[in-house]
Amino acid sequence: MKNAxxxxxxxxxxxxxxLGTVSKVFxxxxxxxxxxxxxxxxxxxxxYQVNQYARGLKTNKxxxxxxxxxxxxxxxxxxxxxxxxxxxxxRDYRMLLYVTASNPEIEQNCVNMVRxxxxxxxxxxxxxxxVVGEDLPFVGIDRSFRADIPCVAADNYGGGRxxxxxxxxxxxxxxxxxxTGSSSPSExxxxxxxxxxxxxTRQIPxxxxxxxxxxxxxxxxxxxxLAHMAEGKLDIDGIFCSTDLLAWRIQxxxxxxxxxxxxxxxxxxxxxxxxxxxxELYCSTIIQPAEKMAETCVDLLLAxxxxxxxxxxxxxxxxxPGGTTRE
Amino acid sequence: MKNAxxxxxxxxxxxxxxLGTVSKVFxxxxxxxxxxxxxxxxxxxxxYQVNQYARGLKTNKxxxxxxxxxxxxxxxxxxxxxxxxxxxxxRDYRMLLYVTASNPEIEQNCVNMVRxxxxxxxxxxxxxxxVVGEDLPFVGIDRSFRADIPCVAADNYGGGRxxxxxxxxxxxxxxxxxxTGSSSPSExxxxxxxxxxxxxTRQIPxxxxxxxxxxxxxxxxxxxxLAHMAEGKLDIDGIFCSTDLLAWRIQxxxxxxxxxxxxxxxxxxxxxxxxxxxxELYCSTIIQPAEKMAETCVDLLLAxxxxxxxxxxxxxxxxxPGGTTRE
DNA sequence: TTGTAAGCGTTATCAC
DNA sequence: GTGATAACGCTTACAA
Numbered sequence: 159m160k161n162a163x164x165x166x167x168x169x170x171x172x173x174x175x176x177l178g179t180v181s182k183v184f185x186x187x188x189x190x191x192x193x194x195x196x197x198x199x200x201x202x203x204x205x206y207q208v209n210q211y212a213r214g215l216k217t218n219k220x221x222x223x224x225x226x227x228x229x230x231x232x233x234x235x236x237x238x239x240x241x242x243x244x245x246x247x248x249r250d251y252r253m254l255l256y257v258t259a260s261n262p263e264i265e266q267n268c269v270n271m272v273r274x275x276x277x278x279x280x281x282x283x284x285x286x287x288x289v290v291g292e293d294l295p296f297v298g299i300d301r302s303f304r305a306d307i308p309c310v311a312a313d314n315y316g317g318g319r320x321x322x323x324x325x326x327x328x329x330x331x332x333x334x335x336x337x338t339g340s341s342s343p344s345e346x347x348x349x350x351x352x353x354x355x356x357x358x359t360r361q362i363p364x365x366x367x368x369x370x371x372x373x374x375x376x377x378x379x380x381x382x383x384l385a386h387m388a389e390g391k392l393d394i395d396g397i398f399c400s401t402d403l404l405a406w407r408i409q410x411x412x413x414x415x416x417x418x419x420x421x422x423x424x425x426x427x428x429x430x431x432x433x434x435x436x437x438e439l440y441c442s443t444i445i446q447p448a449e450k451m452a453e454t455c456v457d458l459l460l461a462x463x464x465x466x467x468x469x470x471x472x473x474x475x476x477x478x479p480g481g482t483t484r485e
Numbered sequence: 486m487k488n489a490x491x492x493x494x495x496x497x498x499x500x501x502x503x504l505g506t507v508s509k510v511f512x513x514x515x516x517x518x519x520x521x522x523x524x525x526x527x528x529x530x531x532x533y534q535v536n537q538y539a540r541g542l543k544t545n546k547x548x549x550x551x552x553x554x555x556x557x558x559x560x561x562x563x564x565x566x567x568x569x570x571x572x573x574x575x576r577d578y579r580m581l582l583y584v585t586a587s588n589p590e591i592e593q594n595c596v597n598m599v600r601x602x603x604x605x606x607x608x609x610x611x612x613x614x615x616v617v618g619e620d621l622p623f624v625g626i627d628r629s630f631r632a633d634i635p636c637v638a639a640d641n642y643g644g645g646r647x648x649x650x651x652x653x654x655x656x657x658x659x660x661x662x663x664x665t666g667s668s669s670p671s672e673x674x675x676x677x678x679x680x681x682x683x684x685x686t687r688q689i690p691x692x693x694x695x696x697x698x699x700x701x702x703x704x705x706x707x708x709x710x711l712a713h714m715a716e717g718k719l720d721i722d723g724i725f726c727s728t729d730l731l732a733w734r735i736q737x738x739x740x741x742x743x744x745x746x747x748x749x750x751x752x753x754x755x756x757x758x759x760x761x762x763x764x765e766l767y768c769s770t771i772i773q774p775a776e777k778m779a780e781t782c783v784d785l786l787l788a789x790x791x792x793x794x795x796x797x798x799x800x801x802x803x804x805x806p807g808g809t810t811r812e
Numbered sequence: 813t814t815g816t817a818a819g820c821g822t823t824a825t826c827a828c
Numbered sequence: 829g830t831g832a833t834a835a836c837g838c839t840t841a842c843a844a
Binding site for chain 2 (some may be wrong): 821823
Binding site for chain 1 (some may be wrong): 490532534535536537539541542547549556557558559561562564566570571574579580581582584597598600601602603618620665704729733754758760761762763764767772
């Protein structure tokens, strides 16, 4: 009458064997051939599926990993979620997804919920320092808030350097770095550092504007650009933006100002966002290896030996032209 | 030494009350005020969290819903996932996400896994007929494969009509409907039906090209357009594409052919995809109410009374100009 | 090898 | 109102 889901007991009865024997069959523990057959047959007949959570109650493993992201609406986060989900599935794990809108309370709340749901670990791209038990494996993306929590990120510093080198290679002589993003520190801050370091070394003039989300509107960037214009010309000829989204906005502003990209000024973004999740790039950009990052997070989280986990893993980025540079 | 997660027993001991009392406190069952305080204090001190799955073992509820999508890389799917996740969180449910790449085996496999994980229900955008137990609540998006499984979709038919009416209102006299998509039938097929019905009624010439994904490359559309060109002019002046992605591709082809949008030909897409998951539209389009759809799916799935669930719920769409129409 | 029984953390049914 | 106690579906010694 209630829930007709068959249990191990049903299978045992159907197969005419003991409960323990059924369990063994489903755990790959050797059992008499004839018994195995009987059990498997009964299981198929009844459509039996092990209850992972009842099992977890005993084994303290649920084969479930919680993933905490600010959201899944932004293409880069979507790509992460997608690839993490697939990487987990390949290992026969399931993904419990939480979205937080970067809200500290929600983030912490998610962590608490994860404990209720007994996930085997957490992969989290979070912006706030969280309290998470020592016992619960945690891997951070782009950010680590505790010494023993490994962080997986793209090689943001290297990506910044690469962007600078590319722009110089493409003939730029006066660069700029533009940034928006969260105010809480993260690996992504190194994008600008890498970029500036190249400029310093090569003694290239580099204008910098770093802003935090919400601090002020897009008009700061407009003003910045205006301040660098004289007689309809921009004195900057190469811009590195901290994200593809910012690059897109900058392009719009430049268009309004009557400047052409890439003729008057070349732009390189960061992320490697593709239209419709698979079509062409929005701009010339430094591509984050989302799939590799996902795979690495999962590997790190599920590693048997958690004694010598690295604190930070930076994955190689690559440059791809996307129409906003001259090549 | 092992997992230090405190249990109800620990809380009971700490609070100096019986186990059952602790349980009652956490279930809102009336209990002596002084006891409640003691329990809550002990729980806080120990950092206790109920184990949802141990609870589920008894109650047959896990407060978990499985969501099955082809992937989460495409912006529309990402939006669905995002809003479903939030809608579930609002009801104190968690989301178990599975991605299938529309592969029938993987889809079925997900359903089986869901049974292992004892989700309370499934929300699925799937392309293949699945075998899913009568007992497991299921809500389909854009498709239903069984009479008793409710389907939530945008008003695709109405959207098609709206597109036709808009194009006519904008002065078009010779229309076309272009379509790609899965070969398996779904609610989305009605987009073209609605569009054509308006054309028929109003006696407007309407060229139609319906293709299935993978049947052939993008060149069919190019050929189609070429076949409708004479002396560098297109005899069609209004195109309705079954998705924004297709509209984007068509725009690219038109550009190659030297045709201008919206001057020479106006285009309306379907979906309402926004750049970077929140910026402007790609084209003039019929917007699917992703958030409402998500909310509706969750409502339907979690409805107390599942006796009179509708078979199909179509949510209202809206039109928004996005630069590919003249207004 | 196979069967038995004691938990895992929780809820629910009872006597008290 | 409170506190034992028997499930829930499964794993795992341990005994047969």
